[in-house]
Amino acid sequence: DAMVIQNPRYQVTQFGKPVTLSCSQTLNHNVMYWYQQKSSQAPKLLFHYYDKDFNNEADTPDNFQSRRPNTSFCFLDIRSPGLGDAAMYLCATREGRGTDTQYFGPGTRLTVL
Amino acid sequence: GENVEQHPSTLSVQEGDSAVIKCTYSDSASNYFPWYKQELGKGPQLIIDIRSNVGEKKDQRIAVTLNKTAKHFSLHITETQPEDSAVYFCAASKVRNQFYFGTGTSLTVIP
Numbered sequence: 001d002a003m004v005i006q007n008p009r010y011q012v013t014q015f016g017k018p019v020t021l022s023c024s025q026t027l028n029h030n031v032m033y034w035y036q037q038k039s040s041q042a043p044k045l046l047f048h049y050y051d052k053d054f055n056n057e058a059d060t061p062d063n064f065q066s067r068r069p070n071t072s073f074c075f076l077d078i079r080s081p082g083l084g085d086a087a088m089y090l091c092a093t094r095e096g097r098g099t100d101t102q103y104f105g106p107g108t109r110l111t112v113l
Numbered sequence: 114g115e116n117v118e119q120h121p122s123t124l125s126v127q128e129g130d131s132a133v134i135k136c137t138y139s140d141s142a143s144n145y146f147p148w149y150k151q152e153l154g155k156g157p158q159l160i161i162d163i164r165s166n167v168g169e170k171k172d173q174r175i176a177v178t179l180n181k182t183a184k185h186f187s188l189h190i191t192e193t194q195p196e197d198s199a200v201y202f203c204a205a206s207k208v209r210n211q212f213y214f215g216t217g218t219s220l221t222v223i224p
Binding site: 004006031033040041042043044045048050055090092094099100101102103104105106107109 | 206
């Protein structure tokens with residue numbers, strides 16, 4: 001059974017048109033992460049939530065925002081997508097304090113036209 | 114911040130041979146080192162991990178070694194099979210809210 005679910009799997013948007021990517025988890029984990037992965041590159045952490053506590057990476061552009069309305073769901077909002085934002089966006093979870101393992105979702109591939 | 118380097122970027126081996134992927138890290142305070150396998154169109158999947166209080170860990174055909182003094186760790190896959198073909202990422206973590214990934218190794222196992 002899928003534990004970290006990302007919807008949609010493929011998203012096409014237009015330059016400058018806001019887009020929201022969704023992640024949900026059935027693991028009841030405290031921590032949720034969003035990563036950006038460009039072609040043939042390593043995943044790059046954008047931000048994470050520990051419960052409701054939001055933590056932004058210093059080099060994450062302001063164009064990227066996130067919401068976590070409850071434990072199960074986390075959203076990535078890209079306010080004005082540029083061509084350089086085309087990438088795979090990965091959501092991951094971790095149980096919380098005292099645990100190490102991250103569980104990744106299958107990713108959403110974003111295309112910006 | 115942490116800097117993780119990974120080599121080689123591509124690796125081809127004959128089925129049944131061994132594959133070795135190496136990573137180095139810069140922050141001596143890093144204490145957790147996972148390895149992920151990523152197949153095309155899928156998210157990374159944890160295959161093995163090691164903590165800094167251990168020098169080696171093995172799980173069937175997969176093993177990881179850690180040299181804290183030299184700040185490097187390696188993934189060893191023995192008796193490779195075509196289904197081992199994928200991109201492999203190493204990562205390092207000091208606090209579990211931040212994971213730093215290597216640049217990946219594309220492994221091809223030739224039947």
